[in-house]
Amino acid sequence: MTGMRDIEVVVFDVLGTLVDEPSGLRAAVREAVPGADDASVEELLTLWQQHREHELWRIGQGHRPYANSEVIDEEAAQRVAERAGFDDPVAIARLATAWQRLPPWDDSVAGLEQLARQLPVLGLSNASRTALLRLSAHAGLRWHQALSGEAAMAYKPAPEVYQLAIDAAGCPPERMLMVATHAWDLRGAQARGMRTAYVRRPVGDPPTSSDTFDGQFDGLGGLVAALTAR
Missing domain, CATH: 3.40.50.1000 (HAD superfamily/HAD-like)
Incomplete structure (x- = not known):
C-alpha cells in the first residue's frame, strides 16, 4: 500500500x-412475490441483474441512447413481474424502486x-x-x-x-x-x-x-x- x-x-x-445490493433486491423480490421459494427468488434476482448489466453495456457501447437507472430498473421490474406472473401496477412500481432502499x-x-x-x-x-x-x-x-x-x-x-x-x-x-x-x-x-x-x-x-x-x-x-x- x-x-x-x-x-x-x-x-x-x-x-x-x-x-x-443483493440482499436489498432479494428482499424486494420476496415482498413482490411472497409465495416464491428460495430458488425462484434467486432466478428472479438474476433476471433483474442480467437485464441491468446488459442494458448498461448496450448504452456504454453506443447501442442504446442513454437512459437513467430508474428507466432501467422499471424495465427490470417489469421483466421480473412477467416471469413471476403478476401484474399489479402498484407492486411493480414498488419493485422498480428497490434500488432506493x-x-x-x-x-x-x-x-x-x-x-x-x-x-x-x-x-x-x-x-x-x-x-x-x-x-x-x-x-x-x-x-x-x-x-x-x-x-x-x-x-x-x-x-x-x-x-x-x-x-x-x-x-x-x-x-x-x-x-x-x-x-x-x-x-x-x-x-x-x-x-x-x-x-x-x-x-x-x-x-x-x-x-x-x-x-x-x-x-x-x-x-x-x-x-x-x-
Whole structure:
C-alpha cells in the first residue's frame, strides 16, 4: 500500500461498496412475490441483474441512447413481474424502486462520518440523481456532495463520469482517492489519473494479479485509519 497522506478528496462508489445490493433486491423480490421459494427468488434476482448489466453495456457501447437507472430498473421490474406472473401496477412500481432502499454495510455509516470529519467526501454513482438522493437518505449515508453519472449521461467506467468528481473536487486527480469494491470501477478511475483503493465486500469484482491499486482493505475501518493517520 502506498502512502495516502497527500490525498485531499475521497470519492466513494455507492452500489455494492457502501450498500448491499443483493440482499436489498432479494428482499424486494420476496415482498413482490411472497409465495416464491428460495430458488425462484434467486432466478428472479438474476433476471433483474442480467437485464441491468446488459442494458448498461448496450448504452456504454453506443447501442442504446442513454437512459437513467430508474428507466432501467422499471424495465427490470417489469421483466421480473412477467416471469413471476403478476401484474399489479402498484407492486411493480414498488419493485422498480428497490434500488432506493438498499441497506448499508455494517461499517458504511460510521466510516463515512468519521472520514468526513477530516476530508471532503464525495459519492459517485451510476444511480440516477433521484435514486441516489433517496438511497443516501434511506441508508443514512452522509456526503459533502453526491454525484450521479446522469449528469454526464453516462455510466461508469465511462471517463466522463469520473470527470464529474474531478471537476467538483477542484484538485488534481492524483490527489483524489476513488474507493470501490469493483476492480473495473477502480481501473476506470485510474485511467483518469485518480488514486484507488479496493474495499473487500461479499459482492463485487475483486482485483486480479495485474491490478496495482494504492490500497486494499477488508472494510472501511482500515481505509479510514490509513487516510486519517496524519
